[in-house]
Amino acid sequence: MDDLPLLQASPHRLEEDILALARFTQPDLPYTRLAFSPEDRQARQWVVEQMRSLGLAVRIDPAGNILGRREGQDPRLPVLMTGSHIDTVRAGGRFDGIVGVVGALEVVRLFNEAGIVTYHPLEVVVFTCEEPTAYGFSPFGSRAMAGQLDPAQVLRAVFPDGRRLADLLKDIGGDADHLAEARLDPARTLCHLELHIEQGAVMERQGLQVGVVTAIAAPCRGVARFVGRADHAGATPMSERADALCAAAELVLAVERIARSYPDMVGTVGFLQTHPNMVNVIPGRTELHLEVRSTSPEDLVAARQALQREAYAIARRRGVEGDFAWLYCDEPVVIPSSVRHHLEEACQQVGVRWAPIVSRASHDSARLASVIPVGMLFVPSHRGLSHCPEEWTDFEQIATGVSVLALAILRLDRYGL
Structure with missing residues (x-):
């Protein structure tokens, strides 16, 4: 003392x-x-x-x-x-x-x-x-x-x-x-x-x-965009849709799943925008902003790579165009x-x-x-x-x-x- x-x-x-x-x-x-x-x-x-x-x-x-x-x-x-x-x-x-x-x-x-x-x-x-x-x-x-x-x-x-x-x-x-x-x-x-x-x-x-x-x-923040096809919500069969919002929804859940797979990580999608944003129109475009945070640099790198792969895989499965970019990643x-x-x-x-x-x-x-x-x-x-x-x-x-x-x-x- x-x-x-x-x-x-x-x-x-x-x-x-x-x-x-x-x-x-x-x-x-x-x-x-x-x-x-x-x-x-x-x-x-x-x-x-x-x-x-x-x-x-x-x-x-x-x-x-x-x-x-x-x-x-x-x-x-x-x-x-x-x-x-x-x-x-x-x-x-x-x-x-x-x-x-x-x-x-x-x-x-x-x-x-x-x-x-x-x-x-x-x-x-x-x-x-x-x-x-x-x-x-x-x-x-x-x-x-x-x-x-x-x-x-x-x-x-x-x-x-x-x-x-x-x-x-x-x-x-x-x-x-x-x-x-x-x-x-x-x-x-x-x-x-x-x-x-x-x-x-x-x-x-x-x-x-x-x-x-x-x-x-450290937060890593990224943006994902999906471009599908805006069609009539009633006249378009489920098998013929290219729904950009459904693709975005899959990525939202992927953020949650991937963040949970690391012991010291959190993941959030805090911004989601859809177009034309009408109840009777299938969403043709979506944009979402996401972030993951961790104290482990190695886990952040792995999560970033996994999310980027997931975004493009979702786009391929759903027949929409996909684009993903990390805006920045702190240490x-x-x-x-x-x-x-x-x-x-x-x-x-x-x-x-x-x-x-x-x-x-x-x-x-x-x-x-x-x-x-x-x-x-x-x-x-x-x-x-x-x-x-x-x-x-x-x-x-x-x-x-x-x-x-x-x-x-x-x-x-x-x-x-």
Whole structure:
């Protein structure tokens, strides 16, 4: 046991901050705060004001990421980062991402109240646009920090309603012309820690207070299209049909079957479009978007190959045209043991019920992992619900996670990696 202080986060302050951010939503569709929207800009301004009230020096990088810096005793040392995102999906929740931001602010409050000045500079980060948008670049801010965005593509990107991504980025303080300058310098960044809700029900079932993430599953996303023949639904015999939707339905079930054949994989078809989409017309065209996720690179490769073979086999059997392409496939992230050690020791010293856990959802930390060490802590999600208004984590549980986060930061500050 070392002499680092055990700081108790305030559930009341965390509740106030979370409810304050929840006010920034489309009034007719809670909780909706889409990236670059008026609600997002208002929430970002609220965060900036909170940072300044805590004595942080605030800057916005070219990708629109908000960074609040608390100087350390030695400005030559690399930065310790912590934070997450505040944008939501449509009709999302009040905790996804937000817990990591208000938790980081609470850590700064605790350090201020205790008179703690870390050796390393500490930066609270709010990542731009973690959730998917029509631009297709999400997560935007963390990808920019990892050097994974093509500035030319960003400059060309136009929203379906005609708005340019570069203009929206400028509205929040970013600069698409200098996007490359948002990339982190690994020599100047020690580590990034992210507190997050689990978005699953494992922790609640096991009675855990904190989860120490060991790996972040990677999504592989693809698109399949089938072209058959649109015919009269009543006059065309079953033996003479080329039904594109039936082909798509087979592939949906194949995604489920193939994902179940691997121990650490999930598979989903979340988008399905059919044409002409009329009750009395046999579907002539379908398009579906699918994804599989796993922490095993080998299993992802095998599943990708199996699904692609299956799509073309279905098309041949049903006498329709088939086309399949993988849009992208990320690499699973293994959290460095040196980072996990400090998170686990912090859990032990705070005295919480904890266990190692896999993140099946992706996060900003997964992008940063390609350039700097990262670590993640989970707090429980009630009934595993997320990306919906019913998303909930008790404020006392969040406070416990913040207390562990604060100690983990102090351990990294003193002992390094």
